[in-house]
Amino acid sequence: MHFKGYIYQLFLPLFIITASVLSGCATSSSAQQTMAPEQLNGTPENRIVPNDQGMWLLPQIDGILYKALKNKGLKLAKSTLYHPEKASLNQGIVRININGSSSGTGAFVSPKGLILTNHRIAYDGKTSASIIKNNYPKTGFYADAMDSELPLENYTLYIPIEQKEVTHQIQSQLPDTLTYYEQQQQTQSIKKRLIAQRKDSTDDLIVEINDFWSGNRQFMSVYKVIQDVRLVHLPPKAVAEYTNAPLAWSWPTHGGDYAFLRAYVDTNGQGSSYDDANIPFQPATHLPIDTSGVAADDFTMTLGFPGQTYRNESSFSFEFYKNHRNPVLLDSYRAILKSLQYADEQDSGTAIKNTSRRASIANVLAYYRDVQHGFEKHNIIEKKRTLEKDFEMWARKDSLRFLRYRRVLKQLDQAYDIASQSGDLLYGLVQAINNNKLLKIAGFYNAYRRHRGDSANTDLTQKQKKNLITQHKKVLENINIEAQKLMLSEMLYSQATLPDGKVMFYLIRLFGGAEKQDLKQEITNYVDSLEQQSFIFDLTKAKKFVDLPIDSARATPADPMVELYKKMFETYQFSRKNYLQHVPYLRPAQRRYAEGMLAFKNDTLSYPDANSTLRLSTGHVTGYKNTEGTYHNPFTTPSELAANSTKSAALNKYIQLSTYADSVDSPVINFLTSNDITGGNSGSPVLNKDGEIVGLAIGSNPKGVIGDYHYNRKFKRAINVDIRYILFLLKEISGDDRLLKEIQISSTIQKSTTHK
Template identity: 25%
Template sequence: MKRWFICVGLLLGLSAPLRADEGMWMVHALDGRLAARLDSAGLRLDVGELYDEGRPSLSDAVVAFDGGVGSGSVISDRGLVITNHHVAYGDICALSTSERDLLRTGFWARTAEEELPVEGRSVWFLRRTLDVTRQARQLRARMEAEGRWGPMSLRRLYAELERLYGGDSTLEVRCTSLWGGERYLLHFYEVYRDVRLVGCPPASVGAFGGDADNWSWPQHKGDFALYRVYADSAGRPADYSPRNRPLNPRRVLTLSRRGVREGDFTLVLGYPGRTERYAPSYAVAEKQQVENPVVVANRQLRRQLLARRMERSGEVRRAYADEYFSLSNFTDLARWENRCLQRFDVVARRAKEERRLAAWLRGDSARRAAWGDVCAELQRLYAARRTAQRQLVNMRESWFGASRAWLVANRLAALAGRLERQGRDSLRAGDAELQSLHRIAAPLQGGYDAATDRALLSAMTERFTDSIPRALWGEAMAARFDAAGGDAARMAAEAFDRSVCSDARRFEAFFAGGRSLAEIRRDALVELVGSVSVSRFTGAVREAERRAGGDLHEARARYARALYAFRRAEGRLQYPDANSTMRLSYGRVRSLAPSDGVSLSWRSTAAGLVEKYDPGDERFRLDSTLRRLLSEGAWGAWGEEGVLTVNFLTDNDITGGSSGSPVLDARGRLVGLAFDGNRESMAGNFWYHPDLARTVCVDIRFVMWTIERYAGADWLLRELRFE
């Protein structure tokens, strides 16, 4: 049995206790002490069953979508993968048409021919992890000696290590660093790109409650969807082909018929995205006071505009459902994050530890030489860049992706820049770039609504000019603003109307036969988009830091290494920040008391769907079939004592990217899918609340009941293993 370990103490410190439910642990680095803790918490498997590079293990049944945008698990010998409905939401929208609205009707394929190929979707299996810390440090030292180390050098270091170790491999190789460069790891993935949608409930089930219930408890969502992974005849990754066969996976999860009870052990395996639990108090304050208010204000404006237009048109609703869902999700996240950061006084908590860290650094000359007065340095840098950072966030939120036509114009401007750097002055008939322009114009296809897009661009351009100093606009925008009489919305609408980037037919006609780069750059939207220079804003941030005498990125990395060493010296268990690599978190099923005088159950049941049903609110509508089945209360093998559990709570530690992760019981059986956090856990990017943080999960038995009784897709259940 072969296992890759990071040195003793790297992840686990010395021996001080940590609350059992906190931590997203590197799954490949489970040593004896953490194994003992898992055993004490209730795990009834050897840790070798969780991750083992020498033989199939549970981690082989856990996948990342597109390298980490969501998680999933393999549940059949024919490559069937289950994840969340909201992970699949964009695919469901893209595959819907006016004749076949999958969001409204759901979808269930009876045969392989009925399964829907998903363009651009990939499923990643972790095959190996390698510690390359020594090599990374040697390479960095050489780059520094040669004067080649700068702001973008870390990415170049990653690329060199990926090339060195993955050059002759068929696997995808990704390099990551932990604790500001304390350790470097290479992850080797087998990536399958023939992925097909097999089944999903309608949004009225998969997203029941919509944004009204987002980040809340209790919820009643059947948040699941099914894909199938295909491979070539030898079982290897391959592009889509009708000749491909369903993947025969290394490991398949068994589904639990028993379900869970309060107090049961739970294990989550998945690919959590990003956390900043080694961030200084000044970074937390910046997020709370500078960034989140800007995010909420801008995204709320876009969300309200889309909501009004979606209410009036089913076509607009289908075209913008995915965008609206994303806006709602991130708007609520930023709002509730701020409430939790304030309620739990996270800035003060981090500052208290920093005072102890600063005293520890001052107490030893070697530590002072290694890390300096890094806390005071960070305080100075964050204060200096505050205004420039607010302007940068405002620009990103109000200008980046303001509309689909804006996105086309930005891509076109980038293409013109690349061609100019190649010494070219035009696109001519026969050029490869001319043939691929349809990819640039893709946002104008598939349900694009010009009137909605025009309204979005106008509203967000007005927001931009109201919140950004004129000196940062660029000459072209300033001139157009003046020509429009100081009316930013009019300026944007006029550019939209004149641009080929706002209409697919005009775009195609414009490029028939080719165009000069000068003509491309004279397009009204290309010129407007190009006027706003991102580097102008990021440069202002870096200049503010430079005037304060430092480099924030470098200081943050040094702080993380110092904090790691300090916590280790105190004997504290440590796990690195999440970074879209496979992690393990363990906990238990728990009820919730979110505030004084309020006590909430550990589960929600089918009765709650009936209670929340509101035919006048699209978020709480149920179709006649589901209402009938709920009223009959025939739960079959999936209920117990007359009750069907829909969702349940655990205290597992998760974050974005964990969506769709399998929730396993003590024996490794699938009992649910993680799909949300509760509102009280929204400070979790920076700090995990030991008593209030919860993971919201859909019960696998409700998933099975939905497939069998509601969808009538019982043929899918015949692929699965149950205990």
């Protein structure tokens, strides 16, 4: 999942800060180190793992970089991989957007718009009523004909047509005399003009211009948009998520994590919303499939839309994440997950509706837990500080350099010092206000409270009062009150146990005398008392209050739940105002930091941080040793699956059905590669040297999650599903070959599938 995008969505209603505030620069290691060919020899656990670091923009794949990738194993011509004016591999890839946000990747695998992607992506977000009613995420779904394929609500596909640099077109129009913020304003105006020129009134084109290297360079991405997306096939959840732990990046795993969608357009080939008359989209490129199998050391590559990385941000930002952001987010997501699990235990219908959200929250929680562990285990902040000391010494060796970069580190330190004063409190408040439904209802009445508090205001109309009660009723009918109370109690405890000086005054007033060992129970008792006293929990009491004349409503004591919301929201507003004071220091310093680090490292090749734009990564099939020295083989096999499959009768049936599990070649189920991926790459095709699909990316291994901040080739791995296992399951679950006939199977000569 694109976890950072998910976090950002949660912040949008209240916490509107552009992504660039906390995102930063990114560079690769030196070109010589990054691209040096290395021998893969010796026993599997003692092989030297290639440095496959890099999430490359497609226009970068030229010259030295293209030659280096060919040395690693790439066989495709540049024009086949990417061409801005002709059909090329990039047009076989799709960015899958759910509810307006980039959520994953897919690949066209037939000339009729058939898309291969991950299981979760195929039902995430608000899907059709029939999918929820029939519990297809759990039981699986297969459309035996095109007219049986199910429309997915709030899904769009972005097909990348072009990606090009426009830095010169923008920066040549910016006089050197402008201040940083004047430059930003003019840059936005120039971007709008360039986008309008490229779009040229074409309805189904989306044009974006993104900043890279903290605004030092800009690239334009052009997409064809598909609005009619339908579910074709979804395996049962027990098959898709078969693992020792229900997380996307567990290893070892035996997950058949895949699904098929289809893109539809109108009869003129234009993207349009769902219509019975729409026809399957014919992509300019669809990717062939290679069923000859993968072997240790094989060259691989992925094309996809990695969400966000922070690798070359400063030590000050890393310290902020570790000490002020991550702990609060961990507490918040634990509280949300506990609430969902409690509600699911009480009602099977709720459990079905919560399937996607529960899985997403569990994965986000695991992500931040592994990130935090990585910060602590690998001394990342200390390593970054050492690099910055060297950078400072380098700057001092030249008077002009020193003049340009001498204040960068001090400004970053100052920015994050300001952010740390209120950041953890702010993150916690945002999570509570945006996620707890009881607080959401209280927010409705807080707005009414503000309205009636102004003596100049008249009473609400009967229509307005009815709408208020209707909103209240709609939320109340769709929640488990005890689950929401549990979440609220956990979040208040997290807020009440922040460091001294950061606890909101209202909580100090309520619980300031409590010892820590008694605090959790006191907060639970307080939330229980809210249920007894507040009309938020009782629609009849709420209606009586709303029906009061405005003078009587003004004289009525404040509802305790509305009062809690009011205090939290006021603290949020105050904290946000303080927090945002770091932005004027951070943005220009971050841009100068990225520029300086590029010059300091003297890279002839570098790649920018991920930001949901199309990237190519290369890798090799390889295992890894964990920090305890245990070697993890890069393959899981059907024999292991059969020996350990106790979770699902359906799963047992699938593994016993065919010769797949008894194959002499012992084809794999999942495999590891050193491809450099992150959230958003879920569903990316794993390709061989000839651009044929050999697998499907699921996510990173637990030890590799910290790679979003600090790349370590010893641990950074991508977990993938073998394409042969996907085709096997497709055949066995569907019982026919309708889709198999659509898919282009490569006639590549069989190669050894010995697993080393």
